[in-house]
Amino acid sequence: MVLHLPTPTRRTFLTSAAAFSASTLLPVSGLRSARAASLKEFRLKAAPGQARLAPEPYGETPVWSYNGTVPGPEIRVRRGDRLRIMVENGLDEETTVHWHGVRTPNAMDGVPHLTQAPIAPGETFAYEFDAVDAGTFWYHPHRNGAEQVGRGLYGPLIVEEAEPVRVDRELTWVLDDWRLTKAAAIDDDFGNRHDMAHNGRVGNTVTINGRLPEIIPVRAGERIRLRLINAANARIFGLDFADLDPIVIALDGQPVTGHAPAAGLVVLGPAMRCDLIVDMTGPPGSRITVADRFYRAREYRLVDLAYAETPLRDAAPDWSVELPANPLAEPDLSTAIRHEVAFNGGMMGQMIVAEMGGSMGEGASSGMMGGMSGGMMGNMMNMMHGQGIWFINGKAATGHVMDPLLTLPRDRTCVLAMTNATAWHHPIHLHGHSFRVLSRNGQPTARREWQDTVLMAPREKVEIAFVADNPGDWMFHCHILEHQASGMMGVIRVAEKEERT
Ligand code: C2O
Ligand code: CU
Numbered sequence: 001m002v003l004h005l006p007t008p009t010r011r012t013f014l015t016s017a018a019a020f021s022a023s024t025l026l027p028v029s030g031l032r033s034a035r036a037a038s039l040k041e042f043r044l045k046a047a048p049g050q051a052r053l054a055p056e057p058y059g060e061t062p063v064w065s066y067n068g069t070v071p072g073p074e075i076r077v078r079r080g081d082r083l084r085i086m087v088e089n090g091l092d093e094e095t096t097v098h099w100h101g102v103r104t105p106n107a108m109d110g111v112p113h114l115t116q117a118p119i120a121p122g123e124t125f126a127y128e129f130d131a132v133d134a135g136t137f138w139y140h141p142h143r144n145g146a147e148q149v150g151r152g153l154y155g156p157l158i159v160e161e162a163e164p165v166r167v168d169r170e171l172t173w174v175l176d177d178w179r180l181t182k183a184a185a186i187d188d189d190f191g192n193r194h195d196m197a198h199n200g201r202v203g204n205t206v207t208i209n210g211r212l213p214e215i216i217p218v219r220a221g222e223r224i225r226l227r228l229i230n231a232a233n234a235r236i237f238g239l240d241f242a243d244l245d246p247i248v249i250a251l252d253g254q255p256v257t258g259h260a261p262a263a264g265l266v267v268l269g270p271a272m273r274c275d276l277i278v279d280m281t282g283p284p285g286s287r288i289t290v291a292d293r294f295y296r297a298r299e300y301r302l303v304d305l306a307y308a309e310t311p312l313r314d315a316a317p318d319w320s321v322e323l324p325a326n327p328l329a330e331p332d333l334s335t336a337i338r339h340e341v342a343f344n345g346g347m348m349g350q351m352i353v354a355e356m357g358g359s360m361g362e363g364a365s366s367g368m369m370g371g372m373s374g375g376m377m378g379n380m381m382n383m384m385h386g387q388g389i390w391f392i393n394g395k396a397a398t399g400h401v402m403d404p405l406l407t408l409p410r411d412r413t414c415v416l417a418m419t420n421a422t423a424w425h426h427p428i429h430l431h432g433h434s435f436r437v438l439s440r441n442g443q444p445t446a447r448r449e450w451q452d453t454v455l456m457a458p459r460e461k462v463e464i465a466f467v468a469d470n471p472g473d474w475m476f477h478c479h480i481l482e483h484q485a486s487g488m489m490g491v492i493r494v495a496e497k498e499e500r501t
Contacts, residue, residue, distance in 0.1 A: 039082045042075055043067075044097065046141070046153055047090030051210055058184040063152035064091060070210035071174045071231065072139070072155025079134040079159050079326075085127045087119060091148075094118035097127065098142040099157060100271055101253050101434070101452045104129040106472025109431055112143040114400045114473055114491070133326040133434075134161040135253025136227040136273040138174070142400070146233055146481035147190040150179075150201060152210075154231040165249065166319040167225040167277065168312065175228065175268070176210070177235035179203035191485060196389050197347045199424055200234025200270075200480035206292070206302065213303035215287075221313035222280040225249075230268040233481040236425060236455070238265040238294030239302065243282060247321055250275035254434055254450035255323035265293060269427030269455035271479035275323075279316035285309050328434055328450060329411075329467035336413040336465060339406050343456070343478070343488065345390035348423040356421045356459060388487030390422075390478065396487030397477075405476065405490035408468040415465045420456040426483065428462075429453040430492065431474040435466035453479055468494040 044067060050060040051070040066072025077083060089095050096118055098110035108129045112118040119125045137157040141148040156172050179187040179201060195201045205212065218224070226246070230237055246266065247258045252273050261267070266274055282288055287306045293299045344353050388396020392405060408414050415438070420426055434450045441461050456462050477489035 039084055040077045042073075042083065042085045043088070044072060044085060044139075044155075045088040045090050046095050046097075046148075049152075051152060053178060053205065053207055053210060054180065054184045054212055061178075061180065061184050061186060063186065064148060065152045066155050070152040070207075071176075072153070074156045074158060074172065075139070076158045076160065077131050079131055079162055081131050081159075083127070083129060083131060086124055087127060088124045089119040089121050092121055094120055094143050095141045095148060095153075096125075096143050097139050098431075099127070099129070099137060099139050100429075101135070101137040101273070102129065102157065102159075103132050103432060103434070103470060106432065106470070106474070109472070109474070110142050111400050111431070111475055114475070118143050131159040133253060133328070134159045134324070135250060135255075135326065136172075136229060136275055137253050138229050138231060138271075138273070140231065142475075146201065146485045149231065149481060150190060150233050151186055152176075156227070156229055158227065159253070161324050163324060165225065165277070165321055165323055166317075167223045169222065170225045170227070171216075172227040172229065173208045174210070175230050175232060175237055176207050177203040177232035178205040178207065180205045191482070193389075195234070195482045196486040200482040202234050203232070206235070206300075208303060215304050215306045217308060218280045218305045219308045220280055220282060220284045220311035221315065221317075223317050223319070224278045224280065226276040226278050228266065228268060228274045228276065230270050230272050232270050234270060236270070236294045236427075237268045237292050239268070240265055240291045240293050241278065242288045242290065244278055244280070244288065246276040246278045248274060249277055249321050249323055251449050252434065252451045252453055253326075254328070254452075255325055256449045257447050258321045259447065267294065267455065269425065269453065269479065270481070271427055271429055271453045272451075272455065277321045280305070280307065280312075281316060282307055284311050326434075326450075329469050331413040331415075331436055331465035331467055333413065333415070333465060336415045337408065338415045338417060340393075341405075341416050341418045342393055342421055343390070343419065343426055343428070344394075344421040345388065345396070345487065346422045346424050346483075349421075352423050352459065353421050356419070390483050390486055390488035392476070392488060392490045395490065397489035398487070400475065400489075402491055404473065404493035407493040407495055410471050410494055410496055411467060411469050413465060414468050415463060418456065418462050418464065420458060420460050420462075423458050424483075425455060425457055425480075426488065427453045427455045427479040428476070429479045430464075430466070430476050432470040432472060432494070433466045433468070433474070435464040438463040438465050470494060471496050 049065045051063045096110040109115045140154040436448045477484045
């Protein structure tokens, strides 16, 4: 079901919007209850502009941005609202917008050629969909993503709960990582082979909300909901909040049982989000440093939180931190279809495949984690002498349109047993669905968290499960944008019921 929409004008859009509301393209669970909602309209214009990323004496940086700001404007609605977002392309090249993590109908997913014709320079496309889930999401282009996102095209999309958790203040930190020259210009070397084959375009300048952050004022006793969004092409963050004890309440927009971050670090691969409840428990007048410690021996101070002299209250409040659940269909593991997915390629890839292949015979696939079958391993070895740099089940994508990697019958539970047979981390993202992370290296996860992007460590095996309830062709790819651009991308098709698979 590949939809090629005509070059959109307001008129053709209205026709197609009417077609969606008609019936079959409203597949996502929970969507129907949202029908009566109010319509919220937004305009985004992607265009070249300037942003002050680095302080004086540096000049402003030429960027590409939405509505002239980096990040683009915060789109904020309430769960159940319907969004209509008119996107105008003021760039010299085609673009699209993808609403990362939002379970939209396929035709609104913003994937060039696969779900829509790209938006040509000077054209406008109207996206319209319901906010079926509350949570922290974001938007970004899906055409020439490594460069368009890397030059500043992204913004937060916040869907509020009908009854949000109680806090004193809410902050959104959109994290980004830029590769700037000495003149504070964006280095043009997008798509170089070294970045592609290693850990992507890791930069040299980290910003919060498009600024090199200095100090964020807080008050003793204050409770903050902090929404973190990693909009970087490639950098993985591991945030250390020093003496504070942040509680993770949502991952990738989806509520999770409140818990302390593992090993004290809030880890966010590219595209991942995390909602934290942070109680400001330090003394008035003091300061704490939030540091990023993900890459060993490359730690740095991200930002300082500075307490005002007067406290807000004497002790942390005891308000509930539990978020209401979103209407996600619960996977039924007893009837699940199981597929193996192997990622390989990149620098040192052959070595890892050889090493992991030896430790995983055919027999391994009947175990809890499964393994790669001998055939799959052979395929991978062969393909690695071909064109691409990265492969999913032996295939390297060259564009967004391709034969599906997997075809799933609609409404069935699917378990993907994924193996990262590479020497690098990969944040793996599935469009159109959220999935539960069932296990890592054979160990069941403690909270079976819902995610739309799961960070896989080198050699790691991860099992995920989801109900394939959103029909269409969905991208499945690494969100290190240089890996995606050099092959680590596939299509998962959710077939209509009538189709045989
Ligand atoms: Cu955030 Cu395929 O994208
Ligand atoms: Cu990757």
